[in-house]
Amino acid sequence: MSEIPGDLKFLKSHEWARLEDDGLVRVGISEHAQSQLGDLVYVELPGVGDTVTVGNACAVVESVKAASDVYTPVSGTVVEVNEALTDKPETINEDSYGEGWIFAVKPSNPEDMEALLDPDAYAELLDEEDAH
């Protein structure tokens, strides 16, 4: 199991969220999620300006094997999307916590971040999933 960066928070559905210095929350899918999906071939991005609510599916990642919804960990307005993924969706396989980010949200409710799992709790969730 690779190291989970300490500045990330997670949804149980394997999305990560990173609160950045400018107050934006960058969102992607976890290393575990990309490894379960396998080679990604297509990413459907949200629109810049879209209003998103916690728990809403607002992007789709598709691997050879399956399509998977990406839920937003925080509510707010989408202010950036990672257009580079359109031509190189495999960036998510190669660098899920960095260059493989999917979209960034200007959060409308800063408390949303506190409801998310910290890296230890997320690692524990993965251990439990492995046990099944």
Next chain:
Amino acid sequence: MTEMTVLNPIHRALGAKMVDFGGWDMPISYGSQIEEHHAVRTDAGMFDVSHMTVVDLRGVRVREFLRQLLANSVDKLKVSGKALYSCMLNAEGGVIDDLIVYFLEDDYFRLVVNAATRDKDLAWIRQHAARFGVQVEHHPELAMIAVQGPHARAKAASLWPAELAARALALKPFSATREGALFIARTGYTGEDGFEITLLGTEAAAFWRRLQDAGVQPCGLGARDTLRLEAGMNLYGQDMDERTTPFEAGLAWTVSIDAGRDFIGRAALERQQRDGVPRQMIGLVLDEKGVLRHGQRVHTTQGVGEILSGTFAPTLGKAVAFARIPAGDPGAVSVDIRGRQLAARVVRYPFVRNGQACAGI
């Protein structure tokens, strides 16, 4: 009960991602499924297909039995070692399974049937073999490794003694040679040249390792699926089953309505031919971004159908699929992908042959 092939410990040691496939614990990939796919298109890859069922048929009336059992005509098999692809139908013309039959001796044929259908196939074959006094032997002690790709035959043959290697390399497509329990066939399920090698389970692990040392890439069932779909080959259970006739599954070319041969399902097929085949299987390409997948609804001017096998095709960089739709000219076709209607192009398949996109794809 999950079943395992003798190579299961090797897959796990190689770090393969394992999945349940028709009751078998099988590798879906060892790393990148797309890299495995390209290895087969450009060099050589190998698949553990030991879950496939090998059935030997022996008896003086075995050819007569197979004339009745199979929709394709075993009378096309005139030379020992020659293989034929066929469907095995029920009385309604529905496909019980698809298989390869090898003619070995006048009183000895071999069938290779699917893993998920093993029990019903064996029961059906035994039920009909009895009348012909044909012995039905299932061989679970055998393993099978498919070595596929433009360099597959050379790499595999480099591991055999000179005489056997020469014999294997001299094989014409769709024929086999034997050396004791070792059975080498120039067949496959990828659209590339190669061998499907049947051998004793006790010898499979050592042979797998030697193939790996010879530069053959281990490949999982994920790559096998994208390769066979690009190659325009049906998957039983997804593209056809007992509720479809070969005519509705793009398999009319495998049915031989020859004079005087009363194979099981023939009357139903002739009835369907006379009354009109209500459904057809077509090939689709999606030029837009997105992935065609099993179960998506397909809209045509003749009515609604559905995607059977669908996937991202790594050789083409876009999605391809088989779809079953109502008979007739489909006109403009669109596919419902998560609520969006995307235009799809109807094409003749195979989509890919010998590493290259086919014309018009």
